[in-house]
Amino acid sequence: MISVEALTKRYGDFTAVRELSFAVQPGEVLGLVGPNGAGKTSTLRCLAGIIPANSGTVRIGNVVLADDPVGAKRQLAFFPDEPRLFDYLTVRQHLAFVARIYGVTNHEELAGPLLEELEIADKADQLPGELSRGMKQKLAIACGLLHAPKVIFFDEPLTGLDPLGIRRMKDSIRRRAQEGAAIVLSSHLLHLLEEVCSHVLILKKGEKLAHGTLGEVAAQFAQGETNVSLEEIFIRATGNTES
Amino acid sequence: MLRALLYLRLTSGQNWLLTRVRRLREPKYFAGAVARLASFWFFFFRHLVVSSPARRSLASAGPLTPDLQQLPLLFIMVPLGLISVIRIVAAWVAPERQPGLAFTEAEVAFLFPAPMTRRSLVNFKLLSSQVTILLSSVIFSLISNRGAALGGGNMLTHAIGWWLILSTFSLHTTAAAFTVARLIDGGVSRVQRQAIVIGVIVLFLGAVAYTIWWSAPPITPTEAANPWGVLQYGLRLGDTGVLHWILWPIRLLLAPFFAANTREFLLALGPALALLALHYAWVLRAETSFEESSIASAEKRGRLLEAIQSGKSLTQAHGLSQGSLKARRGPFPLRSTGGRPEIAFLWKNLLATPSFFRPRTFFAAVALIAVGTNWLRHGGGTSLGVLEFLGFFSLALGAYVLLLGPQFARQDLRGDLAHADILKTYPLRGWQVVLGELLTPAAILTALVWLFLLLTLLLSEAMPARLRLLLTPELRWAVGASLALVVPVVCLLQLMVPNAATLLFPSWARTNRVRDRGIDVMGQRLIFVAGQLLVVLFALVPVAIIGLLVWFAAHWFVGPLASTAITTVAVLAILLVEACLGLWWLGHRFEVFDLSSEAVK
Incomplete structure (x- = not known):
């Protein structure tokens, strides 16, 4: 569903992502981890078509992102760390706007259950300024899910959420994966990855240090020990330093 | 205690000044400072040093009349x-x-x-x-x-x-x-x-x-x-x-x-x-x-700065900082399918404007102008002088809106820069996003210019022949209609300039938005306005020359009315080609636009 080959992203002389390759199949949740500045956000933004990669190939479904960005973007949703909402649009108007952009038919029939599921149906006529941080996050998710994306990218999805919000976000990610979406998320919160992700990719200085299922990556850095936590694996993999 | 407070104020002032001086090493601030100092020199100080011929002749004319002294x-x-x-x-x-x-x-x-x-x-x-x-x-x-x-x-x-x-x-x-x-x-x-x-x-x-x-x-x-x-x-x-x-x-x-x-x-x-x-x-x-309200106003100011830095206009930022935004009905029904996605941007950005920027207000203004001018001409006993004044005033306002409006109507990429990440995930080509973003300010400016044009045309009926440029009523209305057709494309072209500046120099555009003080930032604003006028001049002057040539060539064969129509088609065609090329280029810039790389630089 997501296929990345030799992805490279540079900012001037600085290489943020170097020759990165991996794939995510439907139903899989890949966790991107790494120290600050490892290239997680740059990777996600390249995959979502927000910034152009300098080289490499990204496929969303069977569509090459660079060749047909519109076709690729129809299949994906991207959720930044902070919900980016339009201050002057109510919850309902956000959904109407996104429905027009994606050409979603019967969006009102789809939006109702989605708002119910995300527990913001009673806020339908409120502006983002009147919503709590968690509610804004839910609205951003409703907007992203309205066109039933097959590929979903989350950048630090738990930022600013309260414990209940964190629980619901984790449930939501798992549910989308069970429904067949391919999901990539970046996070510093290793316990989230342990609970939600089927696969993990450790980055450092833009390069892939490890990639595989949680068990495979654990085995790679366990050095014969059993029951090694992901935190310990992360520290061993990254050498206990920032990028 | 007052010494400590004075220390705070003086040290802050000194550091503020040092920061301003240090940042002059960056070309954008240096150019801004030079532009602003040059404008200060020309407006305030030049006359103290240089005695211009106009000033010399003014001085030789003797003391000023009491009228001028006032x-x-x-x-x-x-x-x-x-x-x-x-x-x-x-x-x-x-x-x-x-x-x-x-x-x-x-x-x-x-x-x-x-x-x-x-x-x-x-x-x-x-x-x-x-x-x-x-x-x-x-x-x-x-x-x-x-x-x-x-x-x-x-x-x-x-x-x-x-x-x-x-x-x-x-x-x-x-x-x-x-x-x-x-x-x-x-x-x-x-x-x-x-x-x-x-x-x-x-x-x-x-x-x-x-x-x-x-x-x-x-x-x-x-x-x-x-x-x-x-x-x-x-x-x-x-x-x-x-x-x-x-x-x-x-x-x-x-x-x-x-x-x-x-x-x-x-x-x-x-x-x-x-x-x-x-x-x-x-x-x-x-x-x-005063403590409680001072804390509240400090927090409000903090929110205001945050809103401005995230790309909001001053009015929008004030609304956000005051928490006074209200949900509004959509300006028109937005169907989810069967229409251009660019219209969704028009719908969205119109929602961010005051509620009087709606089609119904435009039609009400048209009716008011029609009734008002009719009353002024026939029933109000208004002198010709007043009608002339109103006519020219309206024409001048229309020109002002057309030329400087793009600096004020900012419901486009300039206001949506903070949402660039999200806009780029939409399944749209870059030019579609840019066109969608430009539609709202273009529509607002077009509507305003149309109203002033209508007012001028209606008042021109009562003007003496010399002021009507010796045009017959039919030709005057034909020229008016021609201008009305051209105005939306001209507005679109004008708006491309500040939006291009936003995409090419986002950090310039950002400092231009933030309520930053200092002569360098003021100078940057001058450069922006001058740049816009220069580019528009470059785009419009050749079109105007071609339009005149076409009109004069055609009117020998088909008469003035038909030649006006032919000229309009020719001018519109050229302007539309310019607009399409501009949109295509801006769309490409938007697709490769990367705000994060700006931050790295």
């Missing part, structure tokens, strides 16, 4: 006086819920828990406000002293005069806020307070009426003939009867500014300083609890 009075003092009166009345009638001194969030965090008296805090803020007042005094005196021979006094007396006026005004509004708060604490209700203020205003107006009725000198025919004369008469009236005593404090305050020579200035200085001292004493005596 120019600075009419154009600077009268508007400022009106604004001051409105603000003073507002300070008494509708002040903030609680009196608040303008502290920053850092000052609130450090100073409020510090072991210092409330009076020290008040003094600190009053001293801090002097920085702005001193700077304003210098700038105002540069403006009011622009024509060196105009008005009395010199640069120094004008600067001190402005300082006295602005300081007293600032102290008066603070004292009013404190006094109103004390009244509220004392149980005086809002209605009672407003009744008192309105009563005072009614008494003042009564005094004016009494003065005019009993002791006003008659207005001379010379005075009645022109606005300067009417102003002179107003000043004479203010020195008559009861008004003489009511306006006495204001006259004391203004006297140093208007002093004709040093002796007069020194004589006027004492009473004005005494008035200032009285206001200071009033503030100290009226001092009341």
